[in-house]
Amino acid sequence: MRRRLINSTLAVVLVVIAVFGVSLVIVETRTITNSAQERVDSEAVRLVSIVDSRLLGDEQVSGAILRDQVGPDRHARIELPGRAPIEIGARPKGDVIRATAKGEKGETVTVEEPRSSVTREVGRTLLIIAGVALLAVVAAVLLAVRQANRLTSPLTDLASTAERLGSGDPRPRHRRYGVPELDRVADVLDSSAERIARMLTAERRLAADASHQLRTPLTALSMRLEEITVTDDLDTVKEEATIALAQVERLTDVVERLLTNSRDPRTGSAVSFDLDEVIKQQLEEWRPAYRSAGRAIVSSGKRHLRAVGTPGAVAQVLAALIENSLMHGGGTVALRTRVTGNQAVVEVTDEGPGVPGDLGARIFERTISGRNSTGIGLAVARDLAEADGGRLEMLQTNPPVFGLFLSRTPLRKSLPEDGPETVR
Incomplete structure (x- = not known):
């Protein structure tokens, strides 16, 4: 050219x-x-x-x-x-x-x-x-060479940018050349690079979240299957198989929830549910792991509470807190329920050393961990809680106390002719 x-x-x-x-x-x-x-x-x-x-x-x-x-x-x-x-x-x-x-x-x-x-x-x-x-x-030759370089160098640079995008390097260049048509192409390439970068980040985040969230349920499921293989008691086999099937259903719910959050983190399917049932299910699922570690997990507090949220998401949040206590905490882990205002609160605490002071509120940031762990669990748990209108907070660092706040009454949209959305 x-x-x-x-x-x-x-x-x-x-x-x-x-x-x-x-x-x-x-x-x-x-x-x-x-x-x-x-x-x-x-x-x-x-x-x-x-x-x-x-x-x-x-x-x-x-x-x-x-x-x-x-x-x-x-x-x-x-x-x-x-x-x-x-x-x-x-x-x-x-x-x-x-x-x-x-x-x-x-x-x-x-x-x-x-x-x-x-x-x-x-x-x-x-x-x-x-x-x-x-x-x-x-003079014409010099001007022609200068003009040719001015036009062909940006085209070569844009071709290099497109090649980098195709090879998986989505970093935008943000370079402009003073030629409106070429600058328009550069704008489109930079916009495409940013979209590709966001897509790759979302995919990597989904893969990391999926691997983290599925690891513990799969471990628990494998433990149930191992117990089935070593027992000859038909009743025990039926009981363990029933629990294993429930865990498979929760695995399915975890996958669907992760895919939903990857598309839109604000998408929720909040319903009113019995909080005791979710806590009971988590105690049954984690008690074998705590027994193997020589520790105990108990529950206390107000009973028969109903909360608003997605039962599967709440179970994942509690599982993340329980797993965090198992890995980093010590002594007995307690799940306490209480009511504050219009919210039901589930507190998870243990007798361990607590959260290091240099972490503080950063404990919910991705890749932030007090020990050699992924630092993903608490970040995913917070996202799941916020997706259903709740929130997850660290109430105390030593001993560690995490609180899951859930609304007790659903938000309902009024009819269009009644005006704007109201809370009931």
């Missing part, structure tokens, strides 16, 4: 130079020729007037007197009646420019100038025109 731009620009300049250059040469040649003829005519008239004035004054007319009146490289012939012609200067050879003038006393003056002088002047003019044309060509 660069070569084509240079060649096309140079071709246009050459055509313009050819058209205007030939016209200028023709005009200058004619102008120089006419100017030389006018000079010769003027000199002939001037010599005639000088001769007339001397004849009228009965003065002598000779070549010595008139020699200074004839320009160099010119030849003058003065013919007087009854006298021999007077010649001044050398007679030119070849083609000449000639002018003749007659005086009042019958004298005739002929002035000749060699045409070679005109040719030399035309040649000098042609050299000047050729020099100007050469400078114009050089």
